Amino acid sequence: MSSVRLVAVSWLLQFKMIMRSPFDGFGNVIYPLFFATVAFLVFRAGDSPRTLIYASFGAAVMGMWSSVSTSAGSAMQRERWWGTLELLVAAPRHFSLILLPSTLGLATVGIYNLAATLLWGRFLFGVHLTIAHPLLFALAIVGTVVSFGGLGFLFAVSFVRFRAAWVLGNFFEYPVWLICGFLVPIAFLPGWVHPISWALAPTWGMNAIRESALGGSPLPDLGACLGLGLGYVTLGVLVTDRVLRAARLRGTLSLT
Amino acid sequence: MIVAARIFFVGGLTSFRALFYWLTPWIYIPTMLVAPIFQILLFAYIGRSAHLRSDEFYLIGNALQYASIPCLFAMSQSIGGERFQETLSAILVSPAARFPLFFGRSLPVVLNGALVAAFSLGVGSLILGVHLPAGSLAPLALVILIAAFSCTGLGLINAAVSLRIRENAVLSNVIFGFLLIFTGANVPLDALPGWMSTAAQGMPFTHAIAAARKLAAGAGLGDVAGLVGAEILVGAIYAVAGFALLRWFEVQSRRYATLERS
Numbered sequence: 001m002s003s004v005r006l007v008a009v010s011w012l013l014q015f016k017m018i019m020r021s022p023f024d025g026f027g028n029v030i031y032p033l034f035f036a037t038v039a040f041l042v043f044r045a046g047d048s049p050r051t052l053i054y055a056s057f058g059a060a061v062m063g064m065w066s067s068v069s070t071s072a073g074s075a076m077q078r079e080r081w082w083g084t085l086e087l088l089v090a091a092p093r094h095f096s097l098i099l100l101p102s103t104l105g106l107a108t109v110g111i112y113n114l115a116a117t118l119l120w121g122r123f124l125f126g127v128h129l130t131i132a133h134p135l136l137f138a139l140a141i142v143g144t145v146v147s148f149g150g151l152g153f154l155f156a157v158s159f160v161r162f163r164a165a166w167v168l169g170n171f172f173e174y175p176v177w178l179i180c181g182f183l184v185p186i187a188f189l190p191g192w193v194h195p196i197s198w199a200l201a202p203t204w205g206m207n208a209i210r211e212s213a214l215g216g217s218p219l220p221d222l223g224a225c226l227g228l229g230l231g232y233v234t235l236g237v238l239v240t241d242r243v244l245r246a247a248r249l250r251g252t253l254s255l256t
Numbered sequence: 257m258i259v260a261a262r263i264f265f266v267g268g269l270t271s272f273r274a275l276f277y278w279l280t281p282w283i284y285i286p287t288m289l290v291a292p293i294f295q296i297l298l299f300a301y302i303g304r305s306a307h308l309r310s311d312e313f314y315l316i317g318n319a320l321q322y323a324s325i326p327c328l329f330a331m332s333q334s335i336g337g338e339r340f341q342e343t344l345s346a347i348l349v350s351p352a353a354r355f356p357l358f359f360g361r362s363l364p365v366v367l368n369g370a371l372v373a374a375f376s377l378g379v380g381s382l383i384l385g386v387h388l389p390a391g392s393l394a395p396l397a398l399v400i401l402i403a404a405f406s407c408t409g410l411g412l413i414n415a416a417v418s419l420r421i422r423e424n425a426v427l428s429n430v431i432f433g434f435l436l437i438f439t440g441a442n443v444p445l446d447a448l449p450g451w452m453s454t455a456a457q458g459m460p461f462t463h464a465i466a467a468a469r470k471l472a473a474g475a476g477l478g479d480v481a482g483l484v485g486a487e488i489l490v491g492a493i494y495a496v497a498g499f500a501l502l503r504w505f506e507v508q509s510r511r512y513a514t515l516e517r518s
Contacts, residue, residue: 022423023423023425031429033433037437038436041437042299044447046303046306047307164280164282167286167287168286170287171286171290174295184301184304
């Protein structure tokens with residue numbers, strides 16, 4: 001119970017800090033809107049059977065992913081710059097319980113991204129959205145946020161030995177946009193890309209959101225999304241233990 | 257004259273190496289060489305999905321437009337970075353002529369921006385299987401260089417503003433976003449609303465991208481001379497405006513003691 005409380009309180013603290021950060025709270029929200037605008041304009045100008053509604057949901061989840069990928073990779077790096085990393089690692093609670101809320105907070109900002117993009121499409125491009133299964137749609141969003149937070153957590157702990165961790169986070173922004181079916185159906189991509197897409201929770205989160213909104217059956221996709229998210233967190237915990245043990249042995253936690 | 261040349265060339269290169277934080281391979285390769293390839297692929301596949309234009313259209317548009325990342329970020333770091341290193345006052349109190357001081361820092365930025373765009377165009381064409389005629393390569397290289405110059409002019413304005421604001425990365429990303437939408441890199445200008453295509457005429461890359469597409473389609477350099485001239489003019493206007501803004505902020509900083517304000 002105390003672990004749940006720790007995660008909840010840390011999540012709230014991190015969320016407040018993110019919302020006051022010009023880069024994470026403002027830049028990361030409006031940056032995907034530029035890409036969403038291009039997507040709307042391209043789909044409006046083209047003659048594809050895929051509609052602006054398809055693009056609207058894809059662009060919205062692009063924004064959710066951006067808020068995680070660009071900043072989660074450097075979540076530990078930020079603690080290092082602030083001089084709080086050693087204190088947090090030395091705290092009696094497992095470090096994962098402190099780091100996971102940080103990436104969950106970033107993923108939560110993604111909900112704001114999603115709403116902003118949908119409203120952008122509604123008011124600037126006249127995309128009228130009707131949500132077929134509102135409850136499942138809400139569940140799909142929450143499940144996607146949780147799995148994005150889990151993937152961000154795995155990024156954060158995996159990149160801790162890199163001084164330029166933020167670059168690796170940025171690096172994954174475009175590839176995930178491309179191969180997870182946000183704006184381009186996965187069937188359009190080469191066959192060897194498909195297994196990579198299936199191993200990424202954003203693929204299933206995107207499917208779940210679209211299916212719930214357009215009247216399909218989102219539960220299998222949501223299950224896959226949450227299952228992968230749980231897998232990322234488990235793997236992240238194992239990586240955390242290994243990374244912190246190595247850093248303690250070599251005295252390299254601060255990387256100075 | 258020799259002193260001015262030293263400030264321009266040696267000072268410019270030294271500042272670029274010292275202040276452009278992305279020159280380490282750990283940052284440079286993913287950010288400058290790999291990311292543009294994914295941007296090209298993303299929009300090429302979106303174009304295929306939307307049935308809008310060919311791969312060549314998105315390849316050229318995005319390869320050139322991505323030069324805005326090095327041009328905007330490097331320019332702001334090469335000048336605005338002085339403030340964060342607390343060396344700005346030492347620079348501005350020196351008697352060095354301002355023209356070589358500021359424009360010298362922009363030369364490596366132009367060359368780097370052109371390198372990034374050329375690399376993206378070359379690798380992107382190999383991946384997408386887009387054939388660029390051998391005869392178009394030299395004119396394309398020239399157009400890329402001019403596009404990088406033009407955007408570096410805008411980068412000078414960005415650099416000047418970075419003397420006043422904290423979050424220049426956010427501003428650079430916003431400018432990048434506008435260039436992505438307006439310049440015809442991904443959306444044909446005739447498919448944009450009228451006011452957007454009109455505004456695009458005053459932005460870097462718009463004319464260079466149009467010229468590069470014509471060159472790739474077999475046109476000669478003479479056929480795109482008007483577009484090339486327009487791109488140079490746009491870049492020159494931004495460069496002059498950026499230099500004027502830098503000088504104005506310098507004077508204002510002295511007058512109101514805001515040089516090191518952060």
